[in-house]
Structure formats: structure tokens, C-alpha cells
Amino acid sequence: MTTALLISTYNWPQALELVLKSVAQQTMLPDELLLANDGSTEETTAVIEKFIEDTEINVIHVRHEDNGFRRSEILNKTIAKSKADYIIQTDGDCILHPNFIEDHTSFAKKDLYLYGSRVNIQKAFLPMLFSEKKVRFSMFSKGIKKRTRALHIPLLSNFYGVKEGLSKKLRGCNVSFWRADFITVNGYNEAMTGWGKEDSELIIRMMNNGVRGRRLRYRGIVYHIWHKTSSKSNLNVNESIQQRAIDANLVWCDNGIKKYL
Numbered sequence: 001m002t003t004a005l006l007i008s009t010y011n012w013p014q015a016l017e018l019v020l021k022s023v024a025q026q027t028m029l030p031d032e033l034l035l036a037n038d039g040s041t042e043e044t045t046a047v048i049e050k051f052i053e054d055t056e057i058n059v060i061h062v063r064h065e066d067n068g069f070r071r072s073e074i075l076n077k078t079i080a081k082s083k084a085d086y087i088i089q090t091d092g093d094c095i096l097h098p099n100f101i102e103d104h105t106s107f108a109k110k111d112l113y114l115y116g117s118r119v120n121i122q123k124a125f126l127p128m129l130f131s132e133k134k135v136r137f138s139m140f141s142k143g144i145k146k147r148t149r150a151l152h153i154p155l156l157s158n159f160y161g162v163k164e165g166l167s168k169k170l171r172g173c174n175v176s177f178w179r180a181d182f183i184t185v186n187g188y189n190e191a192m193t194g195w196g197k198e199d200s201e202l203i204i205r206m207m208n209n210g211v212r213g214r215r216l217r218y219r220g221i222v223y224h225i226w227h228k229t230s231s232k233s234n235l236n237v238n239e240s241i242q243q244r245a246i247d248a249n250l251v252w253c254d255n256g257i258k259k260y261l
Contacts, residue, residue: 004084009092036078039066072188080260103219116220172199186256194234
């Protein structure tokens with residue numbers, strides 16, 4: 001099984017630098033690093049190019065022009081470039097626990113997607129975070145909340161099994177799935193522009209196609225850096241698209257990854 005770590009990013013090079021630093025410190029490196037760049041400026045490109053100089057990981061950087069929030073589109077375009085069997089997905093504002101890739105990889109099974117925990121790094125801690133370039137945390141670290149989510153106890157994670165239905169704990173910044181399962185449902189629905197529900201709508205179609213979910217409690221941890229909430233102006237539209245996927249038991253979206261393959 002080959003793996004790809006997928007990171008979406010938009011105009012926060014300071015955060016992306018820390019995320020990439022945490023990638024370099026993984027106990028298991030991915031076969032590919034996929035960087036889905038939703039139209040960031042050259043400052044972000046410079047951070048990525050510096051990382052490429054310093055790593056032996058195969059880095060695939062895909063960027064399109066900045067034309068509003070088009071996360072679904074850039075994720076489809078980037079996954080289309082991948083040759084990996086298994087995709088582990090996070091965001092450019094989420095620092096990875098050192099075992100993040102190893103945790104997701106060790107639980108990867110046929111017809112299964114995984115979702116892990118997100119610890120929140122608080123706003124007041126950001127000056128210290130960036131000045132110290134901190135990427136290692138524990139339950140007792142300063143500047144975090146939801147502290148119990150920072151516990152990395154592999155033995156306890158075995159008590160969490162496969163769950164039916166969509167979990168409220170699912171986050172697109174900490175999810176993994178088989179690339180083949182993603183392509184079978186035509187990937188992200190690009191009719192969903194603007195923030196909200198694009199990850200859960202994808203997972204709903206995957207579940208409608210027989211893929212089930214498992215939570216990686218006490219494993220698969222990310223540390224989410226505080227930032228202002230994105231505009232939710234298109235949320236009602238996205239919610240209606242998701243509800244249709246539920247009501248009609250959809251497994252396919254018309255506007256997805258197929259056109260890039």
C-alpha cells in the first residue's frame with residue numbers, strides 16, 4: 001500500500017511552515033506529499049519550494065488561480081495527480097502529531113475510512129507558537145484546549161470500532177480513505193463552493209456506496225491553529241446539496257474529479 005499525505009492551503013505560509021515541519025518529523029513518511037493550493041500568493045510557494053529542497057519525499061504541488069473558496073476543486077485536481085493507494089488528508093493550519101501518518105496507515109482496511117481527533121491551539125498562544133516554531137505538544141502543553149484529545153494511547157484506541165452513520169466528530173482536516181473509493185463516487189462535489197459541508201457530503205456518498213467509518217480515538221491527532229472563521233455565506237446551499245445526497249442515497253456527483261483523470 002502506498003500512501004499520500006494531502007494538505008490543503010490558502011494564504012497562511014506561517015502556519016504551513018509549521019505543518020510541513022511536523023511532516024518532516026513523522027515516524028512514517030508518506031510516499032507522496034500532495035499540496036492543494038487554493039490560489040495562495042508567492043509567499044506560500046516560497047515556503048513549499050524551501051521544503052522541497054530539504055526533503056526526499058515526492059512532493060506534488062498543485063495550484064490554481066485565486067477565485068474565491070474553491071477547496072473542493074483544488075482537492076480534486078490534486079488527488080487526480082496522485083498515484084498513491086491511500087490518501088491521508090489534513091489542512092495547512094493543522095500541526096501533525098509525530099505518529100499521525102503511522103496511526104492512519106496502521107488502521108487502513110478495505111471499505112473503511114478513518115477520522116481522528118483535533119486539538120485546538122488557542123489564539124493567545126499564537127505569538128509564542130510562531131516565534132518558537134513549536135510543533136510538539138502533549139496533554140499538559142500550554143496554549144491548547146480539548147486536552148484529552150491530545151492523549152496518544154494506542155492500546156485504548158483499539159476499543160473504538162466501526163460505526164454506522166455520519167459522526168459529528170468528522171473533520172476534513174483529519175480523515176483518510178482509499179483513493180479508489182474516492183474516485184468511485186467522483187470525489188468532491190465542486191457544486192459546493194464556499195465553506196462548509198464539502199467533506200461530510202463526500203463521506204455520505206462514500207457511505208452510501210458501502211464504505212464505513214472508524215474513529216481514531218487516542219491516535220491520529222492534529223493540533224488546529226486558531227484563526228478567524230471563514231465566511232459561511234454559502235452554507236445553506238451546501239447544506240441543501242448534502243441533504244439531497246442523504247435523501248436520494250446518492251453515490252455520485254456530476255461535477256467531480258472525473259474530468260481531471
